[in-house]
Amino acid sequence: MSGKIGKAAYKPVGVLLGLAAGTVAGVIFRQVWKVTAGDGEAPSATDEDRGWGEILAAAALQGAIFAAVRAAVDRGGAVGVRRLTGRWPD
Numbered sequence: 001m002s003g004k005i006g007k008a009a010y011k012p013v014g015v016l017l018g019l020a021a022g023t024v025a026g027v028i029f030r031q032v033w034k035v036t037a038g039d040g041e042a043p044s045a046t047d048e049d050r051g052w053g054e055i056l057a058a059a060a061l062q063g064a065i066f067a068a069v070r071a072a073v074d075r076g077g078a079v080g081v082r083r084l085t086g087r088w089p090d
Contacts, residue, residue: 010081010089014074021073025066032065033058 033042042058043050082088 010078013077013081014089017073017077018070021070022066024073025062025069028069029062029065032061036061 030042034040037054037058042062043055045055045059047055078089
């Protein structure tokens with residue numbers, strides 16, 4: 001029963017944190033791209049004027065940033081649920 005309480009408490013928190021993580025990751029990615037690439041906007045996969053290397057580098061960087069932000073937010077949310085409920089979400 002105790003595992004169910006932690007999991008139930010974390011579920012709505014996890015959904016909200018996931019949305020926030022995506023937004024934060026997007027902001028961070030745009031800033032990092034601006035600094036590293038020297039131009040304002042990252043290429044999309046269908047951008048005809050950009051090469052494969054630049055498109056794949058942008059996608060890899062975006063994925064790495066998203067994964068790191070999501071892991072940090074998920075971990076923080078789990079710690080918060082444990083503090084509130086005394087249980088670690090499963």
